[in-house]
Amino acid sequence: MVRPAHRRPGQSRKAQYSLFVAYVIAVTGAVAGLLLALLSVVDPVGFAQLRIASQELAAPVARVTRSVTGSISGIDDNVSAYVKAGTQNRRLRQELADTRRKLVATSSLQEENRQLKALLQLQQIDKAALAHGYLLTSTSTSSKRIALLSIGRKMGVAAGQPVRGADGLIGRVLSAGPSVSQVLLLTDVENVVPVRRARDGLPALSSGRGNGNLDVRTLNIANNPFKPGDILVTSGTGGLYPPNIPVAIVVSRQDDGALARPLADPAKVDAVSVLRPYTPDNIEAAPAPAPAGAP
Amino acid sequence: MNRTGPRLGEPASLWRMRIVPLATVLIASALPLMLPLVASSPVLPPLGLLFFLCWQLLRTEMWPVWIGLPLGLWDDLFSGAPIGTAIGLWTIASIAIHYLSQRIYWRGFFHDWAIAALLVAAVQALAALIVHPHAPSGHVLGLVVPQIIISVLLVPLFLRLTGKFDNFRLKRR
Numbered sequence: 001m002v003r004p005a006h007r008r009p010g011q012s013r014k015a016q017y018s019l020f021v022a023y024v025i026a027v028t029g030a031v032a033g034l035l036l037a038l039l040s041v042v043d044p045v046g047f048a049q050l051r052i053a054s055q056e057l058a059a060p061v062a063r064v065t066r067s068v069t070g071s072i073s074g075i076d077d078n079v080s081a082y083v084k085a086g087t088q089n090r091r092l093r094q095e096l097a098d099t100r101r102k103l104v105a106t107s108s109l110q111e112e113n114r115q116l117k118a119l120l121q122l123q124q125i126d127k128a129a130l131a132h133g134y135l136l137t138s139t140s141t142s143s144k145r146i147a148l149l150s151i152g153r154k155m156g157v158a159a160g161q162p163v164r165g166a167d168g169l170i171g172r173v174l175s176a177g178p179s180v181s182q183v184l185l186l187t188d189v190e191n192v193v194p195v196r197r198a199r200d201g202l203p204a205l206s207s208g209r210g211n212g213n214l215d216v217r218t219l220n221i222a223n224n225p226f227k228p229g230d231i232l233v234t235s236g237t238g239g240l241y242p243p244n245i246p247v248a249i250v251v252s253r254q255d256d257g258a259l260a261r262p263l264a265d266p267a268k269v270d271a272v273s274v275l276r277p278y279t280p281d282n283i284e285a286a287p288a289p290a291p292a293g294a295p
Numbered sequence: 296m297n298r299t300g301p302r303l304g305e306p307a308s309l310w311r312m313r314i315v316p317l318a319t320v321l322i323a324s325a326l327p328l329m330l331p332l333v334a335s336s337p338v339l340p341p342l343g344l345l346f347f348l349c350w351q352l353l354r355t356e357m358w359p360v361w362i363g364l365p366l367g368l369w370d371d372l373f374s375g376a377p378i379g380t381a382i383g384l385w386t387i388a389s390i391a392i393h394y395l396s397q398r399i400y401w402r403g404f405f406h407d408w409a410i411a412a413l414l415v416a417a418v419q420a421l422a423a424l425i426v427h428p429h430a431p432s433g434h435v436l437g438l439v440v441p442q443i444i445i446s447v448l449l450v451p452l453f454l455r456l457t458g459k460f461d462n463f464r465l466k467r468r
Contacts, residue, residue, distance in 0.1 A: 026361040026386050033367065033382030037425050040377035047378045054372035058328040066331035139375030140334035141327045141341045143423040143438050146375045148328070187335055189430045210427075210438045212335030267333045 052177035055148055059180040062137040062148065129273030131155040135170070135183070135266055143210055145188035147171070147266060151274070152179045160240065162275045168246035168263035169193065169234060170272050186247070186262050187212050195247050196235040197226075203235055206247060206260065214248050217257040226250050226258035242278040307465050315464040316357060317366075319457075320346045324370040337439055340446040341419060343370045344385065348414055349450070349457040351389055352407045355396045363389045380425050384418045407454060412447040419443050 040047065081088070133151035151157055153176045163170045163183050171191060174182040184191050187208040195206045195216070202225060204218045216232060218225060230250040236243030248260035324343030332339070347366060351358065363386035370381040391414060399406055423439045424432055 022359045022361055023390075026359075026363070026390060029361055029364040030383045030386035030390070033364070033379040033386065034384075034425075036379030037377045037383060038379075038428075040379060050372060050378070054325075055328070058325060058373065061329040062331060065329060069331050135333050137328055137331055138333045139328065139373075140330070140332050140339040141337060141442075142374040142376045142426060143337050143435065144375040144426050145335070147333050185335075189427045189435070209434070210336060210430075265335075267335065 048175050051182075052175065052180075055180050055182065056177055059136060059148060059150070063150070066136060129275055130161065131157060131274045132271055133157075133274070134271050135269065136180070138185070138266070143189070145185040145191075145208065145210065146174065147183045147185055149173070149181045149183050149272070149274070152177045152181045154178055155274075157181045157274050160277050162241045162245070162277060163272050164245050164275060165264040165266070165269035165272045167265075167269065168248070169241065170264055170266055170269065172240065173274065185266055186264075187214065193241060193247060194235045194237040195232040198231040198233045198246075201235075203237070204232065204257070206232060209259075212262075213251070214260040214262060215254075215257060216248070216250065216260045224253055224255075224257065226253055228252055230258070231263075232260060236278055239279050240277055242275060305467060307467055312464050315460055316350045316354075319460055320350065320366050321369055324366070325373045328373045337442045340442060340449055341370075341374070341415070343374075344381075344388075344415060344418060345411070345446060345449065345453040346457065347385060348388065348392070348411045349453045351392045352402070352411060352454070353457050353461060355393060358389075360389055360393055361386065363387075376422055376426050380422050381418075384421055388414045388418055404451075404454070408450050411450045411454075415446045415450070416443045419446070 131151050133149050133155070136148040136150050138145065138147040147170075149157070149163065157173055157176045159173055159175050161173045163172060169186055171183045171185040171188070174184045176182075185208070186193065186206075187210065189208050189210045192205055192207045194203070196203050202218065204216050206214045206216045209215055216226065228250055232247045232250070234241040234243055234245045234247055246263045248262050250258045250260045252259045320343055323346045326342055327339050330339075343366070347363070364382055367381035367383070367385035368378065370385070371378045374381065392410065395410055396402065402410075419439045419442060420436055423435045427435045
């Protein structure tokens with residue numbers, strides 16, 4: 001049993017006033033706070049300095065916990081690898097032989113591609129990454145999907161730069177502090193990425209569902225062209241994400257589009273690279289006309 | 296006179312009495328951003344909010360009713376929600392606890408659990424709606440339902456933990 005509160009201030013004027021003032025402060029503050037929240041939805045990087053300060057505070061601890069648990073979390077993988085070693089070995093050898101054959105075929109295609117490109121005198125855009133880092137931690141208690149990247153302004157990171165892992169797109173930089181920066185993940189509800197189907201260039205828009213999956217909507221509502229297994233890559237439309245970064249694979253069809261799973265899992269990705277935003281000043285010579293039709 | 300040892304009836308350290316509750320809430324708010332966990336959905340319960348509610352349920356008179364303003368600001372800095380969300384919602388929650396503690400005169404364990412469950416659900420749901428005002432609200436609420444269920448089940452544990460911290464807080468020297 002909890003002792004009942006003595007909230008009645010009695011006859012003392014001073015006690016009555018101080019209780020009253022406490023309630024006035026609380027109600028005013030609560031209303032002001034909610035108004036502030038609604039305002040900062042309009043301006044999502046408001047109070048950037050405060051946020052950056054808090055992240056600079058959290059990042060060193062996150063670096064330590066990451067290095068401690070990084071070695072622990074691999075244990076289950078290692079154990080299961082021992083158990084399955086025999087069958088895995090056989091399967092991998094088969095796959096290796098297959099892949100070698102494909103590689104030979106691809107290398108000739110690559111050479112042909114290079115010659116054709118030289119013929120067309122296309123300049124490769126600068127695909128080199130600005131900087132490399134790793135994802136430290138993320139907001140795991142709120143419905144906002146923001147991760148902390150281990151590098152910041154000192155390494156040239158700035159807001160609006162795309163971030164990718166080896167397997168595909170991770171997200172974009174929301175704001176950058178001196179040594180740590182915020183990345184809005186692909187799966188955030190607010191993150192909309194213009195994509196196209198790798199097979200035929202069908203333009204579509206992907207937006208996060210907030211639970212690790214993506215909603216893909218085509219711009220043509222009339223029919224639903226998606227099939228499970230379709231690969232989606234960035235289209236470069238809109239000028240933020242460079243084209244041809246793998247984004248997601250379609251898992252199932254829905255009545256107004258498709259449900260897709262990101263190809264790069266931010267929880268498992270080791271290193272990520274920060275790219276230059278795909279803006280006109282960064283594209284010296286437009287390499288190829290962007291697929292038309294996207295908004 | 297034995298000056299070095301503890302004296303009979305000596306109260307607990309004033310600093311410890313004040314700092315322990317604040318420190319638990321502040322650390323619990325900042326902890327999720329310090330764990331090496333890149334989550335794809337809200338998986339962790341709101342630790343700071345749970346400690347905040349449990350302290351108020353255990354010691355309603357310990358803090359003034361506006362304590363949600365500074366503590367909420369701290370939580371907003373680490374939770375990723377727009378600044379002001381927790382400031383407003385936590386303060387409303389603490390006003391609700393003060394009101395209920397006058398209505399329900401002798402609160403028991405199940406009262407506390409029910410109040411904390413209700414407030415966690417309301418705060419998390421409203422925070423999600425504030426974070427994503429343009430998304431369909433049904434979908435946004437669906438995102439936080441698993442987190443709310445986990446949090447509600449964890450409330451007794453947090454009440455116990457708060458009790459342990461309270462014993463430490465009031466321990467005689």
